Amino acid sequence: MLKSIKSLKNPLVKKIILLQDKARDRKESGLFIIEGAREIHMAVAGGFDIETLLFAEHMSTYFDAEKLCLHAAHKPEIIEISREVHLRLAIRESTEPFLAIVKMKKQELSDLHFPPDKPVLILVAEAPEKPGNIGALLRTADGAGVDVVIIADPKTDLYNPNIIRSSLGCIFAMPVYSGTSENIVSFLQQNEIKIYSASLEASKLYTDVIYSKRTAIVVGAEDKGLTEIWTKSGDQNIIIPMFGKVDSLNVSVSTGILLYEVVRQKK
Numbered sequence: 592m593l594k595s596i597k598s599l600k601n602p603l604v605k606k607i608i609l610l611q612d613k614a615r616d617r618k619e620s621g622l623f624i625i626e627g628a629r630e631i632h633m634a635v636a637g638g639f640d641i642e643t644l645l646f647a648e649h650m651s652t653y654f655d656a657e658k659l660c661l662h663a664a665h666k667p668e669i670i671e672i673s674r675e676v677h678l679r680l681a682i683r684e685s686t687e688p689f690l691a692i693v694k695m696k697k698q699e700l701s702d703l704h705f706p707p708d709k710p711v712l713i714l715v716a717e718a719p720e721k722p723g724n725i726g727a728l729l730r731t732a733d734g735a736g737v738d739v740v741i742i743a744d745p746k747t748d749l750y751n752p753n754i755i756r757s758s759l760g761c762i763f764a765m766p767v768y769s770g771t772s773e774n775i776v777s778f779l780q781q782n783e784i785k786i787y788s789a790s791l792e793a794s795k796l797y798t799d800v801i802y803s804k805r806t807a808i809v810v811g812a813e814d815k816g817l818t819e820i821w822t823k824s825g826d827q828n829i830i831i832p833m834f835g836k837v838d839s840l841n842v843s844v845s846t847g848i849l850l851y852e853v854v855r856q857k858k
Contacts, residue, residue: 593653596645597673603643607680607692614748621695623750627687630760631659634693637763641667643692647677650688659689667691682752695750700770700778703739705805711784712736712853713807714846715775717743717817724813725749726757727843733761735850742769743809772820779807786825789849790817794830802853810849813842 596603609616610624617623622642625631635641644667646656656669672680672690680690705711714732719725719742732740742749749769755762770778779786785803789810809825811817822828831845839845 593671594668595648595671595673596676599676599679601676603670604676604680607690610692611680611682611752614751617695617748617750622692623695623755624752625691625693625755626682626689626752627756627760628659628689630755630763631689631691633760633763634691635660635663638664639696639763640665640694641691642694643668643670645670645672645680645690647672647674647686647688649674649677650686656689683756698766698768700741700768700774703766703768703778705782710804710857711738711782711806712850712857713739713741713779713784714850715741715743715779715786715807715809715821716842716846717772717809717811717821718746718815719812719842720746722747722751722753723757724842725754726759726761727841728810728846729754729758729761729765729767731843731847731850733764735847735854737765737850740765740767741775742767743772743775745769772818776820776824785827786821787849788817788821788825788828789830789845790822790828791830792822792828794828797829797831797849797852800827800829802856804857806853808846808849808853810842810846813839 607624610622625634641660641663644656644660648671660667714737716728749767784805784807786807809821831848
């Protein structure tokens with residue numbers, strides 16, 4: 592028989608709310624929440640394990656939910672939820688009928704390997720704080736065909752619902768790692784990946800640089816920029832010229848400009 596939840600007091604409803612709201616609960620359980628058919632589909636395609644899939648009885652059916660996870664490695668438990676429960680759990684204003692409880696992937700930087708002669712394009716973002724900015728960075732990286740995104744010294748966990756939403760599911764479309772700046776610099780140098788740091792200090796115009804086949808573009812927070820470990824340890828600091836009255840761009844815009852210049856040269 593199809594399992595159905597109609598009460599807001601149901602333990603699973605309370606669990607989902609905690610996973611949405613509390614980074615600590617996500618970390619301790621190793622679980623997070625995805626809302627939306629597109630994002631769930633991308634998570635399945637990215638090899639994430641869907642533990643439980645919920646669908647709103649007034650907006651969808653069991654068969655729609657089943658099709659959504661047709662290619663999942665493990666079939667999730669599928670649960671119908673009432674309109675009242677769905678409205679309580681849905682974060683988006685334009686609500687989606689599906690929510691999923693998903694297992695995190697443990698992606699350690701030490702597990703990341705590249706063949707010696709393979710061209711590589713990596714985006715490193717140091718200490719981004721706003722989930723919306725992180726989501727936008729992930730979308731930009733996906734659009735430019737970045738191989739790997741690495742978050743240095745993260746200020747928020749990558750499975751924050753607002754990051755998933757603002758990235759439009761791109762967080763599931765490519766490998767995303769995190770670590771300390773020191774460990775990431777060491778990793779890049781060991782793998783002979785050239786470091787190009789977006790900085791005002793001792794910089795060349797980004798268009799005057801010839802980028803290597805193994806490139807890491809490093810960007811910092813809009814208000815603070817990069818810390819010294821990146822401006823001093825990198826192979827070349829690069830800058831985007833500003834011709835107006837403001838002295839900086841939105842981090843996702845500047846990242847897009849830099850990444851697409853690398854892509855242009857490689858093409």
